[in-house]
Amino acid sequence: MAKLMLALDVLDENKALKIIEEVNDYIDAVKIGYPLVLACGLDVIKKIKDICDKEVIADFKVADIPSTNEKIAKITLKYADGIIVHGFVGEDSVKAVKDVAKNLNKKVIMVTEMSHPGALKFIQPIAEELAEMAKKLEVDAIVVPSTRPQRLKRLKNIANLPIITPGVGAQGGKIEDILNELGEDDYVIVGRAIYQAEDPKNAAKKFKEQIKNI
Numbered sequence: 001m002a003k004l005m006l007a008l009d010v011l012d013e014n015k016a017l018k019i020i021e022e023v024n025d026y027i028d029a030v031k032i033g034y035p036l037v038l039a040c041g042l043d044v045i046k047k048i049k050d051i052c053d054k055e056v057i058a059d060f061k062v063a064d065i066p067s068t069n070e071k072i073a074k075i076t077l078k079y080a081d082g083i084i085v086h087g088f089v090g091e092d093s094v095k096a097v098k099d100v101a102k103n104l105n106k107k108v109i110m111v112t113e114m115s116h117p118g119a120l121k122f123i124q125p126i127a128e129e130l131a132e133m134a135k136k137l138e139v140d141a142i143v144v145p146s147t148r149p150q151r152l153k154r155l156k157n158i159a160n161l162p163i164i165t166p167g168v169g170a171q172g173g174k175i176e177d178i179l180n181e182l183g184e185d186d187y188v189i190v191g192r193a194i195y196q197a198e199d200p201k202n203a204a205k206k207f208k209e210q211i212k213n214i
């Protein structure tokens with residue numbers, strides 16, 4: 001069975017921690033990004049982990065030169081269990097993060113294709129090469145779009161790595177369209193459709209049940 005990762009892009013710490021408490025029984029991991037960390041600081045990761053004791057991935061889409069990437073990874077991975085990086089900046093930049101993560105026994109997840117409409121112009125044309133690069137660099141997983149199930153399948157086949165896939169819910173992706181492609185090491189990412197729901201607990205429960213029904 002694939003796993004459910006909550007994208008917790010809220011801007012208020014109390015709200016973030018309340019949602020974690022509510023949905024804890026139904027999620028397998030948490031993804032935080034710039035919205036929450038810029039609003040509350042990196043300490044919020046520790047507070048989330050204290051409540052749910054689950055993997056927290058920092059979606060910082062790191063995209064800089066190797067020495068800057070290395071610094072970002074060293075700070076982030078003091079707190080988070082994994083970090084998301086961009087691949088288009090090149091092998092050396094991704095490798096700099098991988099080296100830090102390896103020393104700390106943490107994960108590096110690399111973006112191949114993004115899930116929003118704007119991704120079609122610049123990142124989709126190079127996404128297959130990025131998937132090959134991810135395979136070569138042996139990152140822990142890749143990010144692929146659930147808004148485009150055929151692309152998800154193609155990129156997963158190329159990289160032959162676990163996937164984490166955003167786009168279900170608010171961006172229009174449907175779990176039933178990607179379920180056949182998912183294995184037990186893969187994560188479906190859902191954000192707004194859970195944390196903006198009237199009843200986040202029930203929303204998370206429904207997504208979890210849908211994932212179970214493979």
Ligand code: C5P
Nearest residue numbers: 007113114115166167170171190191192
């Ligand atoms: O709210 P929603 O379910 O659309 O959240 C999706 C999450 O996944 C957001 O945190 C977004 O930044 C992230 N993401 C994405 N597409 C990518 C990579 C990350 O939507 N390719």
